[in-house]
Amino acid sequence: MLSFALSRLARAALTITFVVTFAFVVLRLSGDPALLIMSVDAPPEAIAAFRKSWGLDQPIWEQYLLYAAKALTGDFGNSMRDGRPALQLVLERVPMTLAITLPAFLIKLGLGIPAGIFAALHRNSLLDRLTMTVSVAGFTVPSFVLALVLVLVFSVQLGWLPSSGSDSWTSAILPVFTLGISGAAILARFTRSAMLEVLGQPYIRTASAKGVPWQRVIVDHALPNAAIPTITIVGFMVGSLIAGAVVVESVFAWPGVGRLLVSAVANRDLAVVQAILLAIALSMVAANLAVDLAYGWLDPRLRRGRTQQ
């Protein structure tokens, strides 16, 4: 198990390194970093100072190491529009994003997984077909369409909920539901197919042939085995807690990280973009690592490790 954990950690570190390298390469390819990160009408002394501190006159290897060092300590330069350090801006927005993604995540789990399990257990029943139709809608309807339709119904026609902004807690309802419903639909479909695959396995038939009551077969045998692939998707959703709300935040003018990213891209405020890219990479990698370790713990085949090649 320890060797498994170590190898996964190594992989996580490798991915982070890759993201940092990716950002570095893309930044260098797109032009002079000094002019890109500082705005065009910054005073020449400021530009020169930036050049110096980022080592832009040094050989490329040293630039890379300097960049990596800065990235890992959270120094990405200042936001072009705001003037404040980019990372600070991003971190300020994280709580706002989590305020809608966390409840949405709970909805996804609480609605999606039971729906999927239920649909699998009552395969081809009316409820199963209904669940599957709704869930298909979940991933073919893009989030912005769903958001706008919800706004149309609940804000414009019925006038119950505000359509944008973050003034009161009611403003969060529509964004949370938009995120939650589409995620729940995807999760329901996935859980259903994972359960169906497990239920078709011979060992399930053996368990029930042994006389084990059906409930226990599900709980002791089917669910734990179906959990393994489901965890991957859940892990991805956890990793996307910060990243997943880009479009929804923009539709509802919710001041979170996603909205910041969109405006940073539109303004080419590269310091902020880099900071967000790395923050998201870190959260994805951490979530993946947690998923991998959960796998290793849950799946005894991985726990014992491989002794023969």
Next chain:
Amino acid sequence: MTKPLLEARNLSRHFTVRQKGGPGLEGLIGRKATLRAVDGITLTVMPGRTLGLVGESGCGKSTTGRLLLGLMAPTTGEVRFDGEALAKPDTAAWRKQRQQMQMVYQDPLGALDRRLTVGQQIAEPLDIHHPGMTAAERQARVAEQMAAVGLQTHHAERYPHELSGGQRQRVVLARALILQPQLLVCDEPISALDVSIQAQVVNLLLDLQEQRGLAYVFISHDLKVVRQISHEVAVMYLGRIVEYGEAESLFRDPQHPYTQALLAAIPTVARHGAAKPTPIQGDPPDPANPPSGCAFRTRCPQATALCAGTAPLLRNLADGRQVACHFVDAGADRAAA
């Protein structure tokens, strides 16, 4: 004395593997170990004769088969075909040599492309090596080969999954033989077939050998079939040859304890009062971590301290037999390794 068709001298193939488990940091990352799949094999195949290669799973016989054809490069040693060294795999010279030597596989369905008709696949070696052939000539050759292996012409339009196991293996044979090679290496060619079909295919192989003077290397773990088809037999254990000799006499009078145990393990109708055979004890050892000295000593009923200390070499016995055991005819000469 006829020249040998295929000669392998001191052939070895080692793989580096990582073994997990064990103390300290090394145990975590995995110690590098060498897996000696094939360890110093010397073989000869005469034209028109069959060499049987037997042993348990994992003894290295499939790897040996691949090395003999040059499908992989050996770690040490060399293989000579008709006096010439084999070319390196995947070079143009190597591809040309394929016309002389071919392989027949255990799983005929896996060896065939499911999207092409059988006729197209039998013709494929012609497309590869004789692109200038006309379509008529090609068809004639294909029909000829199909007849030789016992297939009918209408089978040519079928797809592999539409044929039976035995027919598929015949297709693979036809494809292997269409270029008139001199050597066929058959790696468990009948293990996947029903017993009644097995007999048919074996008879086909024998007929083809007689008609065309083909040499075979017949790799199998099924001793009864090997006895039927082979002229010479080599018994392998953990990458080494432990006994080698003329087929009939080897089966009648095995010398090496392993060969004796293998033959005794073949189920026969019980004879009252017959001595019970000594069973092979224990499990096969890990090929990456073989026992010191004689590799078979952990399961041999006659093992002594000598066996742990020194590995026995192949010795020549009076009748041309070679055995690698300390207790067999101590006065024999050492075989040139």
Next chain:
Amino acid sequence: MTDIATPLPIARPDRAAAVKRFLKTWPPGVLLALFWIATMLVLAIGADHLAPYSFTAFDLKARLQPPIGMGGAFNHALGTDELGRDVLSRLVMSIRMSILIAFFGTLIAACMGTTLGILAAHMRGKVESVILVLIDFQASMPFMIIALSVLAFFGNSLTLFVVLMGFHSWERYARISRGLTLAANEQGYASAVRQLGAGSGRIYGRHVLPNIASTLIVSMTLTFPEIILLESGLSFLGLGVQPPLTSLGNMVGYGREYITRAPWIMLAPSAVIVLTTLSISMLGDWLRDRLDPTLR
């Protein structure tokens, strides 16, 4: 009293059975999906001729006119937007744009991914390790974020955008083709043909690719709608297709401002997005079931 012998109904068992069989191989849902896709393709190809107006032509006297069902006239069947531009014409042009982008994006992703996957399986060793790391990296980040970053750094031109879309889910193709090629090489038909003396070109061109093609095509039916959704999302945010060009996401983005007064501006493109992605997904599911039921 005459017995009116009730004639037996003229049984046409063949007809009924034939219809039933037809519907079994072609379920009605799939037929509808095919019909929709065909319509979209016709619109995309003939956009220039089928659009009643030029998609940039504006008529400020006819602003915000409702569509037919809500009190509008025939000359603007789907209504007009805030600049008086005909929604139907813009819709048709947008369909072409979005479908073209999704088509080329899918093609690029499939070609690039398959090539890398086969390369990894063929060369093994270091090359394979590098490719596997790339696959891992792509799979571990949500592509929206990667796309946004690239757009931030490089700005936005249509060519760049299409190429960017081509990077979406290439790793899926790479994984599939690598897996299938490894299996073919290990013990399968590819190693058998190599052993016959075939060169790599023949092995991959005549044997491996035709065998993995059906799996790849099913993946393409998954990627295509995903790119439509991605491109619409980005265009909606104003970061994708730039004006004066129009795409489905673009239209929804513009229509957002007028959601209270003229909801049809955003509803028409939204409906097209949903129906198109739905159709292609259904087609993909059905193809997968037909071609290889063991693929789940």
